[in-house]
Structures are given as C-alpha cells and as structure tokens.
Amino acid sequence: MTQIDADNQSTNLPIYESTDLSVHQSTSLPSALRWDDRGLITTVVQDVASGQVLMVAWMNVEALELTLATGETHFWSRSRGELWHKGATSGNVQRVVRLWADCDADTLLVQVEPAGPACHTGAVSCFFTTVE
C-alpha cells in the first residue's frame, strides 16, 4: 500500500495555453450523439475551476435533456435502473458550466461547479485509488 497525499492528483495543474488549432464547433442534441446499445453515453465530469476529474457516469437521452434543461447534472444509474439527479439527496449538485462531445460523438465531458464532494464516500473525486 502506498499512501498518496491528498492533492497528488492535482499536481501541476496550471492554466494551460491551448495549442489546439482545430475549429471548435457546437452541435444540437441528442440526435447528433451516438448512444450505445443500452441507449447510454459515457460522461466524464470535471471540476471547471480545478480541472480535477470528479467521476464518470452514464446518461440516457432523458438524463441529458434534464441536464440541459435544469443546468444540473442528471445521469442514468445502471445499478439502480433509474434516473439520478446528482445531489438530489446529498445536496451536492453539480452546476453545468459547459458540455462537450468528443470527436466521434460517443462520449461527453461536462465541466461543472460542484456544490460538494462528487463521491458517495465523501471524497471530492471518485478517483482516489492509484493503480500500480
């Protein structure tokens, strides 16, 4: 077991200077997205202020529409088989700042301002276990 200090994940996270020369573009949804055979799309949640990756979850069309309509993240819980408004019970909602689709439109990145920890363990991020 290696103990990793609490802010190791965030080491070296300066404001970066983009060298991305591609044309940024926007799209309307959800028809432009590629949903998997379960009707879901993988969604990465990132803290827009810190850059920390908070969690990965899945959206269906309804979750995405609710996310866009309310400005707070909604997901499809694969384990519970139900829609899930993140923070509805804990209060740790995630306010959506910006939503991105990747180049082949089968993954989303949502940049948020979180009201509290993302993880059900109470951790800021679900990614607190290093793999070696």
Add this chain to the structure above:
Amino acid sequence: MTQIDADNQSTNLPIYESTDLSVHQSTSLPSALRWDDRGLITTVVQDVASGQVLMVAWMNVEALELTLATGETHFWSRSRGELWHKGATSGNVQRVVRLWADCDADTLLVQVEPAGPACHTGAVSCFFTTVE
C-alpha cells in the same frame, strides 16, 4: 453554430487546493478491477500538466498490462477489434504519470504527458464540440 475560442475548455484551471479528506490508497491489478461484459474498462486520459481531458478510450487486461509495463498508454480499439498502442504510428505517445481507479473500480483515469495531440483530427483533445 457557436464558435468557441480555442482555450475555452481550459478557462479557470488554477492549481487547485485539494479538500479531499478521503484516505488515498493503491491497489494491484488487474484482478481488483471490474471489467464489463466485453472485458473492457472505460479509461479517461488527462494531461497531467494542463488538467485538460484529452480523450476517453477502453482498455482490456492486456492493454492495461502493457500500459503499466511500458509506461505508455495502450487501449483496446472497439471499432478495429485490436490492441492499440496510442501514438505508435503518429508518434503522439502518452507517457503515463499516474493511473487511478474510481471508487467502484469500474473506470480508470490515466494522467499523462502527451507527446502530441490526442485526437485523430489533430486536435489536442477529442473534446472540441460543445453541446447546447
């Protein structure tokens, strides 16, 4: 169409001060991970220096073992049905700095130093399309 300026994704990415009080821990692999019914695990790739989320791909056990053994990212290409050493042809390899599993061990986050753009389009990140 809304034109988004090139560094919009990175707006407000200061070095964050972690308030994550959870115990950080490490694990040995791949037995501790939860592979899906295709034998794959969702993997988020993040630039460790900028915090930018570069891409999402999938690993199988062999891709993970090669990633850990070589220190460069390897994935399983679902479309081509073959192992994929990222950057093997383009030169845009991703040197692994740190690898994380999430709280329920069914998603990975790999923080890398990329030798070049992550996206096949030449973009630094595959996430250059905003969803509205």
